[in-house]
Amino acid sequence: MRTSLFTDHYELTMLQAALASGAAHRPSVFEAFSRRLPEGRRYGVVGGTGRLLEGLADFHFGDDELKFLSDNRVVNAETLKYLEDFTFTGTITGYAEGELYFPNSPLLMVESSFAEACVIETYLLSVMNHDSAIASAASRMIASAANRPCIEMGSRRTHEESAVAAARAAIIAGFDSTSNLEAGARYGLKTVGTSAHSFTLLHDTERAAFEAQVASLGRDTILLVDTYDVETGVRTAVEVAGPQLGGVRLDSGDLVQQAGWVRTLLDDLGNWNTKITVTSDLDEYAIAALASAPVDSYGVGTALVTGSGHPTASMVYKLVSRQDDAGQWIPVAKAAANKASVGGRKYAVRELNERGRAVAEVVSTTEYTTGGPERDLMVPLVINGEIDRSFIGAQGVAKAAARHRGSIQEMPGEARKLQRGEPVIPTIMVRS
Amino acid sequence: MRTSLFTDHYELTMLQAALASGAAHRPSVFEAFSRRLPEGRRYGVVGGTGRLLEGLADFHFGDDELKFLSDNRVVNAETLKYLEDFTFTGTITGYAEGELYFPNSPLLMVESSFAEACVIETYLLSVMNHDSAIASAASRMIASAANRPCIEMGSRRTHEESAVAAARAAIIAGFDSTSNLEAGARYGLKTVGTSAHSFTLLHDTERAAFEAQVASLGRDTILLVDTYDVETGVRTAVEVAGPQLGGVRLDSGDLVQQAGWVRTLLDDLGNWNTKITVTSDLDEYAIAALASAPVDSYGVGTALVTGSGHPTASMVYKLVSRQDDAGQWIPVAKAAANKASVGGRKYAVRELNERGRAVAEVVSTTEYTTGGPERDLMVPLVINGEIDRSFIGAQGVAKAAARHRGSIQEMPGEARKLQRGEPVIPTIMVRS
Numbered sequence: 025m026r027t028s029l030f031t032d033h034y035e036l037t038m039l040q041a042a043l044a045s046g047a048a049h050r051p052s053v054f055e056a057f058s059r060r061l062p063e064g065r066r067y068g069v070v071g072g073t074g075r076l077l078e079g080l081a082d083f084h085f086g087d088d089e090l091k092f093l094s095d096n097r098v099v100n101a102e103t104l105k106y107l108e109d110f111t112f113t114g115t116i117t118g119y120a121e122g123e124l125y126f127p128n129s130p131l132l133m134v135e136s137s138f139a140e141a142c143v144i145e146t147y148l149l150s151v152m153n154h155d156s157a158i159a160s161a162a163s164r165m166i167a168s169a170a171n172r173p174c175i176e177m178g179s180r181r182t183h184e185e186s187a188v189a190a191a192r193a194a195i196i197a198g199f200d201s202t203s204n205l206e207a208g209a210r211y212g213l214k215t216v217g218t219s220a221h222s223f224t225l226l227h228d229t230e231r232a233a234f235e236a237q238v239a240s241l242g243r244d245t246i247l248l249v250d251t252y253d254v255e256t257g258v259r260t261a262v263e264v265a266g267p268q269l270g271g272v273r274l275d276s277g278d279l280v281q282q283a284g285w286v287r288t289l290l291d292d293l294g295n296w297n298t299k300i301t302v303t304s305d306l307d308e309y310a311i312a313a314l315a316s317a318p319v320d321s322y323g324v325g326t327a328l329v330t331g332s333g334h335p336t337a338s339m340v341y342k343l344v345s346r347q348d349d350a351g352q353w354i355p356v357a358k359a360a361a362n363k364a365s366v367g368g369r370k371y372a373v374r375e376l377n378e379r380g381r382a383v384a385e386v387v388s389t390t391e392y393t394t395g396g397p398e399r400d401l402m403v404p405l406v407i408n409g410e411i412d413r414s415f416i417g418a419q420g421v422a423k424a425a426a427r428h429r430g431s432i433q434e435m436p437g438e439a440r441k442l443q444r445g446e447p448v449i450p451t452i453m454v455r456s
Numbered sequence: 457m458r459t460s461l462f463t464d465h466y467e468l469t470m471l472q473a474a475l476a477s478g479a480a481h482r483p484s485v486f487e488a489f490s491r492r493l494p495e496g497r498r499y500g501v502v503g504g505t506g507r508l509l510e511g512l513a514d515f516h517f518g519d520d521e522l523k524f525l526s527d528n529r530v531v532n533a534e535t536l537k538y539l540e541d542f543t544f545t546g547t548i549t550g551y552a553e554g555e556l557y558f559p560n561s562p563l564l565m566v567e568s569s570f571a572e573a574c575v576i577e578t579y580l581l582s583v584m585n586h587d588s589a590i591a592s593a594a595s596r597m598i599a600s601a602a603n604r605p606c607i608e609m610g611s612r613r614t615h616e617e618s619a620v621a622a623a624r625a626a627i628i629a630g631f632d633s634t635s636n637l638e639a640g641a642r643y644g645l646k647t648v649g650t651s652a653h654s655f656t657l658l659h660d661t662e663r664a665a666f667e668a669q670v671a672s673l674g675r676d677t678i679l680l681v682d683t684y685d686v687e688t689g690v691r692t693a694v695e696v697a698g699p700q701l702g703g704v705r706l707d708s709g710d711l712v713q714q715a716g717w718v719r720t721l722l723d724d725l726g727n728w729n730t731k732i733t734v735t736s737d738l739d740e741y742a743i744a745a746l747a748s749a750p751v752d753s754y755g756v757g758t759a760l761v762t763g764s765g766h767p768t769a770s771m772v773y774k775l776v777s778r779q780d781d782a783g784q785w786i787p788v789a790k791a792a793a794n795k796a797s798v799g800g801r802k803y804a805v806r807e808l809n810e811r812g813r814a815v816a817e818v819v820s821t822t823e824y825t826t827g828g829p830e831r832d833l834m835v836p837l838v839i840n841g842e843i844d845r846s847f848i849g850a851q852g853v854a855k856a857a858a859r860h861r862g863s864i865q866e867m868p869g870e871a872r873k874l875q876r877g878e879p880v881i882p883t884i885m886v887r888s
Contacts, residue, residue: 025457027616029637029638029640029641030611030616030617030619030620030636030637030638031611031636031637031638032609032611032612032635032636032637032649033635033636033637033640033647033648033649034635034649034650034651034652035649035652036637036649037649037650037651037673038650038651038652038654038655040672040673041651041655041668041669041671041672041673042655042658042668043672044668044671044672045659045664045667045668045671045672047658047659047668050658052658054654079616088641089641092637092640092641093637096640096647098637098647100672138654138658142654145612146611146612146635147616149612149613150611150612150613150614150615150616150619151615151616153612153613153614154614154615154616154618155615177464179462179463179464179578179582180464180577180578180581180582180585180773181581181582181585181768181770182582182585182586182618182767182768183582183583183586183587183615183617183618183621184459184462184511184579184582184583184586184617185462185615185616185617185618186586186614186615186617186618187462187582188462189615203464203465203466203578204462204463204464204465205461205462205463205464205465205468205524205525205530206461206462206463208461208465208524208528209461209520209521209524215465215528215530216465217464217465217466217467217468217469218466218469218470219466219469219470219473220466220467220470221774221775221790222470222486222570222574222774222775223470223473223474225775225778225788225789225790226474226479226482226484226570226775226778226788227477227479228780232477235477236473236474236476236477236479237473239473239476239477240472240473240475240476240477240532241469241472241473251790251791252790252791253791326768326770329768330767330768331767335614335762335763335767336613336614336758336761336762338613338758341612342653342654343653343654343657343658346657346658348660356657356658357657358653358657358683358684359683359684359685
């Protein structure tokens with residue numbers, strides 16, 4: 025599957041006009057960044073980098089794509105000729121996937137001809153905006169869940185391909201597993217699931233359904249006990265599966281109160297090792313409210329795949345520097361009122377205190393060091409068209425999840441606060 | 457591309473247990489519906505039906521999918537055997553794509569064995585929930601825009617594949633065109649676009665950029681005039697392109713006020729036919745606020761692709777009826793507190809008054825007529841596995857757009873109100 029038409033029409037008409045004027049070949053630097061976090065959020069999480077690099081490898085215009093562009097007169101013959109040979113040969117450095125970010129963090133710096141950077145704009149932003157929104161929401165849920173495992177199960181609430189990307193982003197942010205089989209197949213993620221209400225309703229009685237499930241999936245399966253009466257459901261589940269029953273799932277009602285008495289009931293019946301999974305429109309706040317309830321794992325759906333109120337990361341991609349005809353680098357920026365940006369290629373380090381805790385995000389327009397403990401945030405992702413393959417596929421997911429754990433541990437404890445507030449560390453712009 | 461793994465793990469474990477118990481083959485009816493509209497919305501719009509039918513044709517388990525399920529022990533050998541031959545052979549009737557819907561409208565009725573209906577659940581909901589959310593938001597924007605064309609340009613703010621589906625849903629709801637080239641290629645949609653700020657910044661001066669664009673794209677192109685000073689931008693645009701200048705685009709600032717004086721300036725310069733396009737985080741409310749401004753078209757991005765605050769349609773899919781071993785149909789429904797549903801296969805008609813205006817959504821558990829003017833809402837989409845191909849591809853999009861226009865015209869005028877309120881017509885449940 026080629027990714028080249030996941031592109032706005034204007035990228036190619038701009039390309040056409042720039043090829044005609046000759047400016048298309050000017051060496052350029054584009055920056056992807058976000059002017060702000062969603063209101064009240066303490067940090068964002070970079071998601072999508074690995075997917076972007078995977079897709080970049082398939083970003084070519086084949087016969088079908090060229091025929092579409094030609095038949096529909098999207099661009100002229102000179103431009104089609106250019107696209108025929110298109111492959112991204114530039115350099116991309118930026119925040120590793122899983123890294124935390126803050127307002128104006130220079131997430132990706134794309135260095136290439138204007139033409140190459142322009143053509144990949146839409147695709148780059150689609151991938152990063154979606155996946156970062158999901159990773160950011162997922163990370164807050166993990167913080168709320170403390171050490172209890174979270175299961176991603178939101179596929180049905182979002183586009184089928186977004187669902188795969190959302191599962192991947194959730195795992196990077198610390199989720200234990202996903203319900204999404206395609207995500208399992210594509211990225212080697214752990215998939216889980218047992219049954220739904222329809223399975224109980226299909227059988228003549230709840231007992232018959234539980235017997236069928238236990239017979240086929242084993243005593244350590246998880247039985248859904250709220251199709252009819254929860255207490256009867258729990259008692260029947262224990263009668264059918266015995267003390268080895270793996271778990272019960274609660275999907276409705278007042279989960280805090282219900283988890284309490286279901287735990288007591290299970291213990292009274294001798295099912296000390298039977299776990300309780302709760303689902304039903306959980307978000308980070310509902311998870312936090314369940315902290316004191318005897319719950320063993322959380323299944324999270326809608327709120328996860330819709331970014332818990334913020335389904336896009338509002339990342340933009342701006343030309344910040346380009347050469348003139350004399351080969352001089354010219355920093356550039358739009359002047360218009362509410363969308364001003366800072367020109368010039370950017371660098372970024374995370375300043376740490378002597379105990380290794382993050383203190384500030386320091387963004388600069390020349391290479392810069394705080395002189396004290398710090399961590400360079402800009403890592404090479406693509407060098408002269410050569411993609412660092414350690415960021416892609418299953419390996420990339422594991423690497424990103426490790427990066428996320430490390431970056432979270434480095435943050436002050438307030439990062440995990442759910443209450444609305446300022447970014448947990450300030451972004452400091454150092455201008456040369 | 458096969459669609460079969462866009463499926464939650466539990467669909468297949470349920471299938472395994474039901475194959476073992478024998479219940480998998482019970483004739484069943486599943487219903488897709490939504491318990492509520494997003495708060496304050498007057499109606500919803502069905503989106504995704506055509507995409508669902510396209511994907512259903514590719515819903516098979518090939519060697520790769522079976523190997524994944526086998527290697528990861530998702531299901532046992534008997535289940536793999538069943539899936540090897542899987543093809544949906546059931547019947548789906550429901551609301552045509554583009555149709556309006558209300559709380560508890562029976563959007564899709566899926567009649568097949570439990571096994572078949574179960575296996576397609578996740579995919580069906582993913583497609584319908586995403587596309588309906590976008591179509592519903594888009595329809596409100598079109599109502600706000602009155603007769604001014606709206607252009608979909610939100611690709612960069614959502615997953616690259618969601619972007620294609622969003623463009624398609626926007627066109628169904630009445631958008632004029634999209635920026636998304638893949639959507640153009642896949643569904644024959646009209647794509648548009650000219651240039652971004654980066655194009656202006658790439659050139660040594662705004663004038664040089666405008667000259668390059670006009671030279672390549674023609675005098676009837678749209679020039680983006682707010683990179684530096686808007687007034688200078690407009691004057692330069694007119695100097696470069698002359699009276700045939702197609703349009704100017706405003707992407708920042710106070711658009712209401714700006715559109716006013718830019719129109720005056722264009723007229724003063726003799727550019728009476730040069731149009732004004734506005735963009736910049738528009739939603740249905742911002743569009744309504746621009747009604748009195750001399751704007752010719754609206755470009756809509758983020759708000760469209762994120763469903764304007766409601767990125768998913770909260771559609772669910774429930775087993776409502778199934779046969780017992782004696783071949784009797786048994787209506788079934790979950791009893792649990794906040795998620796109760798009504799059992800039984802559903803029918804629906806839209807009751808009209810004598811002037812052809814919609815009065816009520818009448819949902820019944822047996823075929824029912826109001827006795828007066830009415831329109832049957834349940835149309836056959838798949839009959840015994842045979843997909844009605846008039847709903848898919850470019851043809852399907854045109855058909856859905858026509859259905860949407862017809863259904864909107866049938867509604868009372870209050871349907872177009874932006875203020876929060878009740879659904880514009882009530883849903884009446886008739887039980888036999």
